[in-house]
Amino acid sequence: MKTRRLFTFLLIATALFSSSCCSNNEKSAPKSAKNVIVLIGDGMGPAQVYSLILTSPEKTAFQRFPYSGFSITKSASNEITDSAAGGSAIANGKKTNNGVVGMDTDSIPVPSMLEMFSEQGKKTGVVVTCSVTHATPADFLAHNISRQNNEEIALEISEKEGLDVLFGGGKKYFTERKDGVDLISKMWEKGWNIYDSLPQIEDNNAKTMVLAARKHLPEAPKRGDFLPNATAKAIEMLDNEKGFFLMIEGSQIDFACHDNDSATLVEEMRDFNKTLDVVLDFAEKDGNTLVVVTADHETGGLTFVDPESRYTRTDFKFTTGSHSAIFVPVFSYGPGAERFTGIMDNTEIISKIMDSAK
Numbered sequence: 001m002k003t004r005r006l007f008t009f010l011l012i013a014t015a016l017f018s019s020s021c022c023s024n025n026e027k028s029a030p031k032s033a034k035n036v037i038v039l040i041g042d043g044m045g046p047a048q049v050y051s052l053i054l055t056s057p058e059k060t061a062f063q064r065f066p067y068s069g070f071s072i073t074k075s076a077s078n079e080i081t082d083s084a085a086g087g088s089a090i091a092n093g094k095k096t097n098n099g100v101v102g103m104d105t106d107s108i109p110v111p112s113m114l115e116m117f118s119e120q121g122k123k124t125g126v127v128v129t130c131s132v133t134h135a136t137p138a139d140f141l142a143h144n145i146s147r148q149n150n151e152e153i154a155l156e157i158s159e160k161e162g163l164d165v166l167f168g169g170g171k172k173y174f175t176e177r178k179d180g181v182d183l184i185s186k187m188w189e190k191g192w193n194i195y196d197s198l199p200q201i202e203d204n205n206a207k208t209m210v211l212a213a214r215k216h217l218p219e220a221p222k223r224g225d226f227l228p229n230a231t232a233k234a235i236e237m238l239d240n241e242k243g244f245f246l247m248i249e250g251s252q253i254d255f256a257c258h259d260n261d262s263a264t265l266v267e268e269m270r271d272f273n274k275t276l277d278v279v280l281d282f283a284e285k286d287g288n289t290l291v292v293v294t295a296d297h298e299t300g301g302l303t304f305v306d307p308e309s310r311y312t313r314t315d316f317k318f319t320t321g322s323h324s325a326i327f328v329p330v331f332s333y334g335p336g337a338e339r340f341t342g343i344m345d346n347t348e349i350i351s352k353i354m355d356s357a358k
């Protein structure tokens with residue numbers, strides 16, 4: 001009797017052990033990301049991130065990311081890239097010449113990750129604080145030989161299928177055009193809802209464009225919480241069963257650094273930080289969202305030094321009014337985030353993202 005009981009106990013124990021073993025295996029299998037959010041700090045090198053840490057009494061959103069690495073930003077034509085080539089390499093994985101948007105060095109259009117995710121049936125969106133035709137958003141939305149062709153880029157955006165949400169500035173490229181065409185009326189006719197501000201949005205399910213400025217939005221903090229609010233609204237509108245892709249740009253970190261304006265840089269970084277908190281709070285709750293933060297290049301050659309070499313002061317020191325060659329940070333969170341560590345080329349980011357979202 002005793003032996004039989006022991007045998008039964010062993011049988012049950014084995015069954016329990018093997019079932020818990022298998023469900024554990026299932027759990028540890030790599031999970032695929034349903035949603036992908038890419039945030040680009042234009043001109044945001046390691047020092048721009050550190051400028052926020054240096055001036056923040058609280059822990060920053062950057063410090064919430066479990067994984068980080070570095071991305072080499074040089075373009076096909078130059079050791080120092082511009083936003084067009086730097087953003088293009090992130091958006092489509094191909095190095096191109098400075099000034100070129102969404103095309104390779106032979107001027108052949110290369111599909112962006114936004115276009116690839118849209119093909120997969122995901123909703124897509126772009127949120128920026130510059131004109132929506134500016135280099136970085138254009139890298140995800142258009143294909144043009146020159147970033148200067150704002151009106152051509154606006155035309156391409158207006159005809160774009162597979163784009164659901166677009167928030168930023170640049171209204172003049174849609175309505176004050178050399179060809180006299182009012183692209184906004186044309187887009188309304190095709191079913192787009194188009195507004196000047198976020199609170200005007202009524203229908204979360206319609207394709208929606210908000211152009212909140214004639215060109216770029218004002219600098220931080222004069223534009224209020226446009227970027228974090230637009231990000232929250234975009235996520236609310238895009239979230240659906242099949243998943244979504246959203247690119248958000250802190251566009252004016254670059255502008256502040258071109259001006260060697262440290263006070264505005266810190267305001268821009270605070271604004272970007274608030275936006276990161278919005279994204280991470282959603283990703284934590286959702287559990288199926290990959291978040292990748294990086295930059296197209298560094299601007300200003302920024303560092304922090306004591307001019308008297310006594311190690312006691314941390315004065316902001318810009319070494320150029322242009323871009324620099326220094327690599328930029330990459331931060332990641334969510335399914336597949338462990339892929340974004342070490343030193344990578346900016347062209348590798350797209351394959352790591354696509355592998356994480358298979």
Ligand SMILES: [Zn+2]
Pocket residue numbers: 043083254255258299323
């Ligand atoms: Zn720049």
